[in-house]
Amino acid sequence: xxxxxxxxxxxxxxxxxxxxxxxxxxxxxxxxxxxxxxxxxxxxxxxxxxxxxxxxxxxxxxxxxxxxxxxxxxxxxxxxxxxxxxxxxxxxxxxxxxxxxxxxxxxxxxxxxxxxxxxxxxxxxxxxxxxxxxxxxxxxxxxxxxxxxxxxxxxxxxxxxxxxxxxxxxxxxxxxxxxxxxxxxxxxxxxxxxxxxxxxxxxxxxxxxxxxxxxxxxxxxxxxxxxxxxxxxxxxxxxxxxxxxxxxxxxxxxxxxxxxxxxxxxxxxxxxxxxxxxxxxxxxxxxxxxxxxxxxxxxxxxxxxxxxxxxxxxxxxxxxxxxxxxxxxxxxxxxxxxxxxxxxxxxxxxxxxxxxxx
Numbered sequence: 017x018x019x020x021x022x023x024x025x026x027x028x029x030x031x032x033x034x035x036x037x038x039x040x041x042x043x044x045x046x047x048x049x050x051x052x053x054x055x056x057x058x059x060x061x062x063x064x065x066x067x068x069x070x071x072x073x074x075x076x077x078x079x080x081x082x083x084x085x086x087x088x089x090x091x092x093x094x095x096x097x098x099x100x101x102x103x104x105x106x107x108x109x110x111x112x113x114x115x116x117x118x119x120x121x122x123x124x125x126x127x128x129x130x131x132x133x134x135x136x137x138x139x140x141x142x143x144x145x146x147x148x149x150x151x152x153x154x155x156x157x158x159x160x161x162x163x164x165x166x167x168x169x170x171x172x173x174x175x176x177x178x179x180x181x182x183x184x185x186x187x188x189x190x191x192x193x194x195x196x197x198x199x200x201x202x203x204x205x206x207x208x209x210x211x212x213x214x215x216x217x218x219x220x221x222x223x224x225x226x227x228x229x230x231x232x233x234x235x236x237x238x239x240x241x242x243x244x245x246x247x248x249x250x251x252x253x254x255x256x257x258x259x260x261x262x263x264x265x266x267x268x269x270x271x272x273x274x275x276x277x278x279x280x281x282x283x284x285x286x287x288x289x290x291x292x293x294x295x296x297x298x299x300x301x302x303x304x305x306x307x308x309x310x311x312x313x314x315x316x317x318x319x320x321x322x323x324x325x326x327x328x329x330x331x332x333x334x335x336x337x338x339x340x341x342x343x344x345x346x347x348x349x350x351x352x353x354x355x356x357x358x359x360x361x362x363x364x365x366x367x368x369x370x371x372x373x374x
Contacts, residue, residue: 084215087142107199115259128183135263144215145289151212153204161333179275221285227355233313266317274322283311336360
């Protein structure tokens, strides 16, 4: 076995000591630098914001469509008590598949027309600008001009059942009502009181300088809506025979004339950012005019009627497109329903009183 040369061993030892010395000095310097920046603050790195460019004229680069509120994650739901989790999940199921439980052939009771709540409140009431529920918990109870009363969440849910689902309300202490309330509370759990997050409800679409046109709207409907909702507007029943795959937009199984979507401005804003199927608020498929006109067409078709005579006890508070008189202004029911709306809005603004501006 060959013996190692003492001079080589000495050189190796000197080299090892030098390397170790360098490592120790480097560590000391790193600790010194980190300590310095902890005390004085780290330097700011300038970043350049990158904005996506698009040549698509239908993509609206607008603050109304940026940083919108979103629903709490399912991961957070898992942190709740199991009993609360189950109640919230049942409430979500009732919103998504209302007819399976509460429709004409519902497994729990028969109190509605076969529509699901999420036919109007998309993705279980979580879709931005899809008539979502984000602000319900934070804003109710509140005074609503339509009833002239302070309404709570129970009244809000039952209004939808009685109007959009053309049915009957639930008992406040029923398991189904409590589940829906738990779900609404969960969706709004991060919203500060009396706040309405961006992207809540229905988008306010810019008005036309003319009346809405149901005849033009029929053409839009036949071209872009009838493949799902059918030429007769009565939708497609699902294979289970309990709920619709594509909901009816008019006829005996649709929303009645007391529903929020019976106002053309509401329907136009809703359809603009959500329909036809596949539309998102980032990528609308209808022009503003098409949205207004198809809304006029759909709401010109026959549907169930509700007694709305007790709605809007203060007639000065009626919306510009509420289609039933009497009114405080001189305009007809026809103009209130189909427009042009600008003269009505201008009259209301000019004749506004301290009471009506509240």
